[in-house]
Amino acid sequence: MNMTHEFLELETPCLLLDLARLEQNIARFTAIAVKHGVVLRPHLKTLKSIDAARLVVGEGGPITVSTLAEAEHFAAAGFRDILYAVGIAPGKLSRAKRLASSGVDLKLLTDSTSVAHSAAGLGLEFLIEIDCGDKRGGLPVESPHLLAVANAISDGGNTVAGVLTHAGHSYGTDDLTEIKKIAEVERASAVAAAVRLRSAGYSAPTVSIGSTPTVAFGESFEGVTELRAGVFMPFDLDQMSRGVCSYDDLALSVLTTVIGHNREAGRVLVDAGGLALSKDISAHGFLPGAGYGHVVDAETVAPLGLVVDAVSQEHGKIDVADNIWFERLPVGKQVRVFPNHACFTAAAYPGYHIIENGHLTGQWKRVNGW
Amino acid sequence: MNMTHEFLELETPCLLLDLARLEQNIARFTAIAVKHGVVLRPHLKTLKSIDAARLVVGEGGPITVSTLAEAEHFAAAGFRDILYAVGIAPGKLSRAKRLASSGVDLKLLTDSTSVAHSAAGLGLEFLIEIDCGDKRGGLPVESPHLLAVANAISDGGNTVAGVLTHAGHSYGTDDLTEIKKIAEVERASAVAAAVRLRSAGYSAPTVSIGSTPTVAFGESFEGVTELRAGVFMPFDLDQMSRGVCSYDDLALSVLTTVIGHNREAGRVLVDAGGLALSKDISAHGFLPGAGYGHVVDAETVAPLGLVVDAVSQEHGKIDVADNIWFERLPVGKQVRVFPNHACFTAAAYPGYHIIENGHLTGQWKRVNGW
Numbered sequence: 164m165n166m167t168h169e170f171l172e173l174e175t176p177c178l179l180l181d182l183a184r185l186e187q188n189i190a191r192f193t194a195i196a197v198k199h200g201v202v203l204r205p206h207l208k209t210l211k212s213i214d215a216a217r218l219v220v221g222e223g224g225p226i227t228v229s230t231l232a233e234a235e236h237f238a239a240a241g242f243r244d245i246l247y248a249v250g251i252a253p254g255k256l257s258r259a260k261r262l263a264s265s266g267v268d269l270k271l272l273t274d275s276t277s278v279a280h281s282a283a284g285l286g287l288e289f290l291i292e293i294d295c296g297d298k299r300g301g302l303p304v305e306s307p308h309l310l311a312v313a314n315a316i317s318d319g320g321n322t323v324a325g326v327l328t329h330a331g332h333s334y335g336t337d338d339l340t341e342i343k344k345i346a347e348v349e350r351a352s353a354v355a356a357a358v359r360l361r362s363a364g365y366s367a368p369t370v371s372i373g374s375t376p377t378v379a380f381g382e383s384f385e386g387v388t389e390l391r392a393g394v395f396m397p398f399d400l401d402q403m404s405r406g407v408c409s410y411d412d413l414a415l416s417v418l419t420t421v422i423g424h425n426r427e428a429g430r431v432l433v434d435a436g437g438l439a440l441s442k443d444i445s446a447h448g449f450l451p452g453a454g455y456g457h458v459v460d461a462e463t464v465a466p467l468g469l470v471v472d473a474v475s476q477e478h479g480k481i482d483v484a485d486n487i488w489f490e491r492l493p494v495g496k497q498v499r500v501f502p503n504h505a506c507f508t509a510a511a512y513p514g515y516h517i518i519e520n521g522h523l524t525g526q527w528k529r530v531n532g533w
Numbered sequence: 534m535n536m537t538h539e540f541l542e543l544e545t546p547c548l549l550l551d552l553a554r555l556e557q558n559i560a561r562f563t564a565i566a567v568k569h570g571v572v573l574r575p576h577l578k579t580l581k582s583i584d585a586a587r588l589v590v591g592e593g594g595p596i597t598v599s600t601l602a603e604a605e606h607f608a609a610a611g612f613r614d615i616l617y618a619v620g621i622a623p624g625k626l627s628r629a630k631r632l633a634s635s636g637v638d639l640k641l642l643t644d645s646t647s648v649a650h651s652a653a654g655l656g657l658e659f660l661i662e663i664d665c666g667d668k669r670g671g672l673p674v675e676s677p678h679l680l681a682v683a684n685a686i687s688d689g690g691n692t693v694a695g696v697l698t699h700a701g702h703s704y705g706t707d708d709l710t711e712i713k714k715i716a717e718v719e720r721a722s723a724v725a726a727a728v729r730l731r732s733a734g735y736s737a738p739t740v741s742i743g744s745t746p747t748v749a750f751g752e753s754f755e756g757v758t759e760l761r762a763g764v765f766m767p768f769d770l771d772q773m774s775r776g777v778c779s780y781d782d783l784a785l786s787v788l789t790t791v792i793g794h795n796r797e798a799g800r801v802l803v804d805a806g807g808l809a810l811s812k813d814i815s816a817h818g819f820l821p822g823a824g825y826g827h828v829v830d831a832e833t834v835a836p837l838g839l840v841v842d843a844v845s846q847e848h849g850k851i852d853v854a855d856n857i858w859f860e861r862l863p864v865g866k867q868v869r870v871f872p873n874h875a876c877f878t879a880a881a882y883p884g885y886h887i888i889e890n891g892h893l894t895g896q897w898k899r900v901n902g903w
Binding site for chain 1: 620
């Protein structure tokens with residue numbers, strides 16, 4: 164096995180995606196959904212790849228997306244069951260309508276009577292967003308506005324397809340007991356909101372919950388119909404730092420090349436800087452010293468005990484305490500970096516180089532932008 | 534003037550670039566170069582736009598780029614004098630050679646004998662990188678390796694075109710006296726290195742220095758042949774926080790739409806999140822509380838006294854202390870955000886919507902990736 168030779172043909176920085184690890188992560192989350200008898204509707208906001216989506220749900224869906232550009236991209240590839248899980252702006256309704264009219268079963272999200280009024284006559288499906296503690300989008304479960312939003316959707320000839328909540332605050336702890344508590348609040352909030360809607364006469368069949376930590380560790384999904392999670396596919400240091408995955412689960416890395424040594428400053432410079440790694444340092448909350456990513460051997464992914472300590476736009480700066488590193492990491496040498504947050508790092512690239520059994524076997528494209 | 538109407542036709546989030554402000558910033562930096570009799574070689578790493586480059590240097594160059602993808606993009610548009618100002622990896626030499634062979638006067642950068650050896654026989658031009666205190670790439674002025682690198686370049690049949698240094702550490706202060714000191718060290722370091730090379734028999738004609746703060750405030754560029762700066766074109770909160778520009782110079786903003794209200798959490802949500810704004814918060818060092826950008830009126834760019842306090846991937850979270858903001862910023866309303874760091878924010882987009890005299894007058898493309 165001489166991976167290094169193959170990697171040397173790649174332009175760095177670039178993304179490597181380990182297919183076996185990706186499949187193992189998908190199998191783990193698929194098993195959770197199967198065990199609980201709930202649909203897994205993977206969030207493609209992380210990998211934004213048709214190939215990755217097909218690995219989870221086959222052809223057609225169901226999937227979750229974070230932009231209408233993603234929705235259109237997946238629809239063009241035959242996905243027909245798509246949830247756009249960000250509160251829709253009124254100005255985006257006509258674009259969504261075009262997509263729905265093309266034969267896509269498109270679910271939109273709102274918590275706003277104003278959006279519902281703007282959508283009057285479009286014949287669209289809406290989930291109503293519930294805030295289960297994340298303090299982002301959504302109404303509290305007991306909000307008096309919940310039924311007003313449902314009425315506004317329904318009065319406009321649109322469908323109240325159910326409720327959605329996202330326990331994004333589950334990222335705020337690495338305490339398993341706490342994550343389980345948050346997962347239960349997430350579940351109970353969504354179910355209670357659906358019950359309120361049903362009591363008011365709406366069928367509201369969908370109860371959509373999910374974040375990678377709460378899907379991983381939730382103990383009950385009673386009453387829930389679908390689980391959304393996305394970063395579980397490649398995982399990253401951020402999730403590892405919360406105990407959601409292990410080092411051996413990390414499927415996404417940045418391949419980078421040593422471009423210089425600053426011996427006086429004790430630094431090895433690589434060509435993965437702030438654009439290639441992103442400036443997301445979200446792992447730091449529970450993994451201080453993670454820098455802009457962990458540096459590992461390009462071939463074996465063995466940790467080198469180094470991190471990218473600082474970045475400028477096109478430079479990654481690896482501080483080394485011992486001059487031996489200038490010999491171990493000569494100019495031209497490739498290393499890999501496991502990033503803090505896969506969703507942000509991947510966004511700088513047009514796609515992935517796929518690794519299977521230690522060899523490059525293909526490329527997958529991503530869709531970026533809006 | 535009803536800009537809002539035109540803006541409502543745009544898909545948000547998107548980038549707006551104010552042409553009058555851009556031209557004013559370019560005029561300011563062009564005047565500095567003219568005053569000192571030095572060439573302005575603008576760094577296109579920020580805007581990565583052919584149209585922007587032509588505004589500064591007309592057709593053909595000289596320009597600075599941060600990736601070979603940029604070099605190729607600008608070369609395809611007729612630019613013939615291109616400096617790739619990041620230390621080149623040996624694996625990129627063949628790609629650079631192809632570009633040089635296509636008729637581009639391409640200058641490369643290194644501080645490594647190893648790179649110089651790898652380039653043997655390619656007939657390329659190299660600047661030698663000098664570290665004037667930034668602790669990124671480069672040799673100290675007095676380094677015994679300076680002549681070794683020059684010899685390795687020359688022995689391999691390549692050209693020692695001169696020296697380059699970058700006072701990136703000028704971003705580390707908002708003290709004008711300190712910036713001027715750093716500018717003088719930057720100048721003196723580059724000139725001294727060139728003198729050493731010339732004393733050793735190399736013509737080393739180019740003495741390239743620059744960062745936006747040191748170009749803005751340097752008092753002497755004696756001995757320097759060219760100034761590199763890039764972020765000066767659009768400017769950003771980061772530069773403003775260091776006193777390099779004023780609020781009225783900010784040419785780049787993100788147009789975003791209100792997508793929800795979380796009244797319980799006291800938050801207005803917009804569709805510019807961490808991907809649309811970037812996670813760069815570099816203005817914070819000297820502008821605490823800048824969040825992920827300043828929120829301004831979409832039409833007048835009057836500051837609203839609000840910032841994007843937090844982001845998730847596709848959500849910007851604007852904390853509001855008064856419920857009046859839920860009326861002032863209804864769902865569907867557009868606002869603009871002046872970002873922390875233009876180089877990072879712009880990288881998420883395929884291009885810019887140009888504003889002239891308050892109207893949308895065109896679109897400029899960017900080149901992203903590597």
